[in-house]
Amino acid sequence: MTTTTLKPAGKYEGKHVVITGGSSGFGLATARLLVDEGARVLLTGRNQATLDAAREQLGTNAVAVRSDASSLTDIDALTDRVRTEFGTVDALFANAGVNGFAPFEETTEELFDDILRINAKGPYFTVQKLAPLLAEGSGVVLTTSVANVLGLPALSAYAASKAALRSMTRSLARELLPRKVRVNAVSPGPIDSGILEKSMPREAAEQTKAQMAADNPMLRMGSPDEIAKAVAFLAFEATFTTGTELAVDGGGSQL
Template sequence: MGKYEGKKVVITGGSTGFGLVTARLLVDEGARVLITGRGQDALDAAAERLGGNAVAVRSDAGELAEIDALADRVKAEFGTVDALFANAGINGFAPFEETGEELFDQLMAINAKGPYFTVQKLAPLLAEGSGVVFTTSVVNVLGIPALSAYAAGKAAVRSMTRSLARELLPRKVRVNAVSPGPIDSGILLKSMPREAAEQMKAGMAAENPMGRVGRPEEVARAVLFLAFEATFTTGAELAVDGGGSQI
């Protein structure tokens, strides 16, 4: 019997990156997993990799109507949920002076509004003792150029981690956040040319106290710890960043 046998888990943004890796670890240990993503091709590929214990649902984390539809689908598939990983998000690089309203609104819609309402709509389905895990980022405590709007959205998620942890206590639901630093998740390749992404990754490794970037599996293991093992922890943020935000 697997470690997560019989557990039912929802992962938004689960078709790529450490969302997909988290889903893989869960499925390998017996869980049933519902993943979401915006791209159908990536979802189809993820579903094929994960096998029969996974359900892949196209859903835009920035659209409230689609979050409502997702909650209905989760209820139909699972009934109740043992863990929710509110992970869907996008990156966005622009100097402060060049950040326009469209980019700002898109980042806030998907990175802040999306996780907030995802938890709100799925909260009635969370089983007693379940865990919610948000994805924040070390940029919510570090002043990094060209990431001001992205950082603001992630700081909002850090704040709602505390607020929702308090509000969901009566339901015996824990709410925590994982805060990745430089992780080789492939997200840079989605927002810039390969050569620029590789240069940025090399620069982040050189600046990191551990001298490298992290692996998606390292984030996934932290997520599973917060979701299932950290039973006396709520409102916390766990940095997975090679010490970059801590030392």
């Protein structure tokens, strides 16, 4: 007699999740956590090769869609795709964003506009367009940053964009209450996501990471997986929480 061992249902079995900026970093780590627990995830990004790699890594429960989070035309097309793939959505992680390092005196109008368009305008209209598809009891999570409460050098435009998102978290939470949709934010601190290695020489990146770890109350950097756990908590478990911001920063903005 042959015995068949059934795989236990995952924690998020049957859930539909949309993650913008999901092909790398926080977004990919969150997609991996949710897919591993049974969710179907639609993730977006602007680089097709990176999207394809993420899709291959995540398997058949992931759908990868090329979409520019700052383009309303792309957001409209994304909404149509989500409607076709899922019908309704149980969680939305509006995570797509960019960094923008520049001293205040050297910040150009073009850089300022790019950062605000991608980091603030994009998430705002992503939530607006997808709101009709959000199921009752669903959760929206926005990605802010400890930069919105700390006066960090060379990040004035970036910090302003994340402060705008913090304000939107409260406003959208209030406006979506009648639909029984919660809106919260995750606020990452120093996370070893690989982004420093992409923006500076390896030796400089290692020195920067060592300094960030030394300056942190927990004397280390965080990992993308720690952000993913916080996002999943806000999206699904924090059922009596809306309008709040959860700092995942080793205490850097609090202690």
